[in-house]
Amino acid sequence: MAVSALVALCLAIGLAPASASAGTKAPGIDVSRFQGPIDWPTVATAAGIRFAFVQASRGSGADCTVKPAQCGPDPYFAANRLAAESAGIRVGAYHRAFASGATAADARADALVEANIFIAAVGTLQPGELIPVLDAESPFTGMTSTSLRTWIRVFVKRVTKKLGRKPMIYTNASSWSATGNTAEFAKARYPLWVAEWGVSRPTVPANNWARRGYWVWQYTSSGSVPGISGRVDMDRLGKRLGKITVH
Numbered sequence: 001m002a003v004s005a006l007v008a009l010c011l012a013i014g015l016a017p018a019s020a021s022a023g024t025k026a027p028g029i030d031v032s033r034f035q036g037p038i039d040w041p042t043v044a045t046a047a048g049i050r051f052a053f054v055q056a057s058r059g060s061g062a063d064c065t066v067k068p069a070q071c072g073p074d075p076y077f078a079a080n081r082l083a084a085e086s087a088g089i090r091v092g093a094y095h096r097a098f099a100s101g102a103t104a105a106d107a108r109a110d111a112l113v114e115a116n117i118f119i120a121a122v123g124t125l126q127p128g129e130l131i132p133v134l135d136a137e138s139p140f141t142g143m144t145s146t147s148l149r150t151w152i153r154v155f156v157k158r159v160t161k162k163l164g165r166k167p168m169i170y171t172n173a174s175s176w177s178a179t180g181n182t183a184e185f186a187k188a189r190y191p192l193w194v195a196e197w198g199v200s201r202p203t204v205p206a207n208n209w210a211r212r213g214y215w216v217w218q219y220t221s222s223g224s225v226p227g228i229s230g231r232v233d234m235d236r237l238g239k240r241l242g243k244i245t246v247h
Contacts, residue, residue, distance in 0.1 A: 031228070033076050043087065051130060059071040097135055098114075171193075192204070192214045196219070
């Protein structure tokens with residue numbers, strides 16, 4: 001069918017024609033302890049969700065002193081991981097970082113603590129699961145762009161060594177600017193999960209992630225999915241799901 005005819009047909013039946021900027025049609029979500037118990041069979045059947053990133057851990061150290069109920073291993077992770085996979089949803093684990101450290105030594109120490117919490121929560125990656133994820137977004141406490149880059153470098157290398165796969169990095173353009181908008185991790189082939197809501201296409205940091213683009217796009221924080229109480233983050237793929245799957 002000619003492109004013009006296809007567009008006309010889409011408009012006639014009230015559908016917007018698909019665009020490359022919107023990613024693929026495979027719907028996904030990301031969840032954490034803040035969603036509480038989840039009815040994963042309903043999520044899979046009623047909503048048709050194909051993939052989900054599940055928080056395994058969050059922060060460390062002083063973060064846990066300030067908000068202990070919101071820090072450390074996620075108490076819902078093991079149940080979410082098992083139930084989602086049993087429902088036929090492909091699952092990936094993520095760590096929500098609260099990076100700190102003004103010096104390279106302090107940043108390194110903090111990153112190792114957080115990486116070890118995440119690794120302990122995940123255990124091992126299973127074939128068919130999604131690769132692990134570092135959620136690197138503000139706030140960054142008392143950091144320079146140099147110490148932040150050190151923190152991220154230490155975390156991702158530790159996770160790669162222990163879990164056997166390079167993690168994906170979740171961030172947004174504003175948060176990534178704190179690194180000096182470095183392309184270091186893009187050039188080292190760490191996949192990108194970019195967050196930007198309410199736009200037709202996301203702003204991709206680090207020169208379109210060294211011209212590689214994004215693998216996943218979190219396009220809203222206000223999704224509604226049967227089986228989950230309240231609002232939930234929604235995601236689209238920018239590349240095939242197999243590209244971020246453990247084999």
